[in-house]
Amino acid sequence: MKRFVYADNAATTQISDEVFSAMEYWLKEGYGNPSSIYAKGRDAGHAIEDARKSVAAALGAQPAEIFFVGCGSEADNWAIKGTAHKLAAKGKKHIITTTFEHHAVLHTCAALEKEGFEITYLPVDEKGLITAQQVADAIRPDTALVTIMYANNEIGTIQPIPEIGKICREKGVWFHTDAVQAVGNVPINVVEQKIDMLSMSGHKIHAPKGVGVLYIKKGIVLPNLIDGGGQERGRRAGTENVASIVGLGRAIEIACSNLPEKNERVRAMRDRIIDALLEIPMARLNGDREHRLAGNINISFPGVEGEALLLSLDLQGICASSGSACTSGSLDPSHVLLAIGLSHEVAHGSLRISINDWTTDEDTDHIIASVPPIIEKLRSMSPMWEHIMKGELVLA
Numbered sequence: 604m605k606r607f608v609y610a611d612n613a614a615t616t617q618i619s620d621e622v623f624s625a626m627e628y629w630l631k632e633g634y635g636n637p638s639s640i641y642a643k644g645r646d647a648g649h650a651i652e653d654a655r656k657s658v659a660a661a662l663g664a665q666p667a668e669i670f671f672v673g674c675g676s677e678a679d680n681w682a683i684k685g686t687a688h689k690l691a692a693k694g695k696k697h698i699i700t701t702t703f704e705h706h707a708v709l710h711t712c713a714a715l716e717k718e719g720f721e722i723t724y725l726p727v728d729e730k731g732l733i734t735a736q737q738v739a740d741a742i743r744p745d746t747a748l749v750t751i752m753y754a755n756n757e758i759g760t761i762q763p764i765p766e767i768g769k770i771c772r773e774k775g776v777w778f779h780t781d782a783v784q785a786v787g788n789v790p791i792n793v794v795e796q797k798i799d800m801l802s803m804s805g806h807k808i809h810a811p812k813g814v815g816v817l818y819i820k821k822g823i824v825l826p827n828l829i830d831g832g833g834q835e836r837g838r839r840a841g842t843e844n845v846a847s848i849v850g851l852g853r854a855i856e857i858a859c860s861n862l863p864e865k866n867e868r869v870r871a872m873r874d875r876i877i878d879a880l881l882e883i884p885m886a887r888l889n890g891d892r893e894h895r896l897a898g899n900i901n902i903s904f905p906g907v908e909g910e911a912l913l914l915s916l917d918l919q920g921i922c923a924s925s926g927s928a929c930t931s932g933s934l935d936p937s938h939v940l941l942a943i944g945l946s947h948e949v950a951h952g953s954l955r956i957s958i959n960d961w962t963t964d965e966d967t968d969h970i971i972a973s974v975p976p977i978i979e980k981l982r983s984m985s986p987m988w989e990h991i992m993k994g995e996l997v998l999a
């Protein structure tokens with residue numbers, strides 16, 4: 604039987620059995636409205652509050668600072684637009700971000716630009732990192748917000764979040780981080796790391812799709828995201844998605860337990876894959892090797908089309924990605940790979956493999972055995988590879 608290897612965990616993850624069983628009751632039996640006064644409703648309300656405590660504990664926050672939302676994109680939108688609209692009244696209409704954020708941040712900033720806000724897009728270096736000094740230099744008296752992702756979804760690079768947090772706190776500027784790829788993979792403590800707002804999403808940590816969190820530090824009051832009933836302390840109205848919230852609460856407990864041990868194992872598999880694939884002629888690793896998520900592998904193979912590579916891997920039972928999940932389906936080269944200086948040609952031939960603690964050594968072996976012959980075959984049919992070999996196409 605063909606081996607199936609799911610190596611696209613940065614795109615989404617499978618719901619775990621523990622999460623599913625934690626949710627099951629709330630999907631079927633525990634259908635009471637959490638706002639209702641009778642026991643069936645109150646029970647659902649308590650389940651939400653338990654999940655809130657689990658999320659708060661995992662992030663080092665207080666339960667009252669945790670707001671359940673529909674997804675990571677929603678959390679990003681609320682943090683950024685909410686801050687912008689709140690602080691514009693005080694004359695603060697400047698936002699600092701980076702060029703390689705997720706589109707949930709970049710497109711939100713672009714929308715604010717149309718409203719007259721000014722956005723500074725900090726460039727990332729060729730390894731996919733920014734420095735706290737870049738942030739310090741960009742802060743102005745009218746800066747409302749610094750929003751910088753914790754870990755990049757394509758190349759897995761981890762930014763110096765505690766240092767950035769420190770600078771923002773010293774300068775009195777609110778700091779939001781999109782931690783959708785980091786939660787459950789990197790130890791996070793919002794107090795120690797001086798994070799004012801943090802976005803996360805359930806479906807990256809074996810909880811269902813359609814549930815996320817925005818952490819908002821006590822003392823910060825953003826405009827309501829959805830006006831209506833009193834849910835989420837009146838800030839995000841709408842009858843709660845009880846089962847998914849319970850699932851997220853259980854998922855974050857599991858994801859954050861034994862993190863160092865899990866990461867050590869995942870890192871060893873990641874390094875084995877990176878070392879093996881870098882043996883392929885002209886392969887290059889995208890993103891810093893050290894400041895990198897334990898499960899992220901992103902390698903470019905010049906002379907290869909990413910889409911053809913993904914389809915060939917699919918035939919071998921391997922699910923991977925050639926860019927971010929949100930941009931697959933479009934042939935535009937990834938903005939992240941362009942931001943770290945890759946040419947369009949090289950960016951097109953990139954492969955993201957995202958593994959996690961569900962990945963086995965046998966899965967790793969299958970990836971290592973499958974990729975090199977596929978690259979060789981695709982290059983043997985590629986006019987671009989021929990040009991590269993003849994020196995007619997010089998790659999950046």
Ligand code: PLP
Binds near residue numbers: 676707755805
């Ligand atoms: N931010 C990052 C870094 C992501 O990787 C993603 C999803 O891939 C999102 C935001 C959006 O999260 P969601 O799919 O929950 O809206």
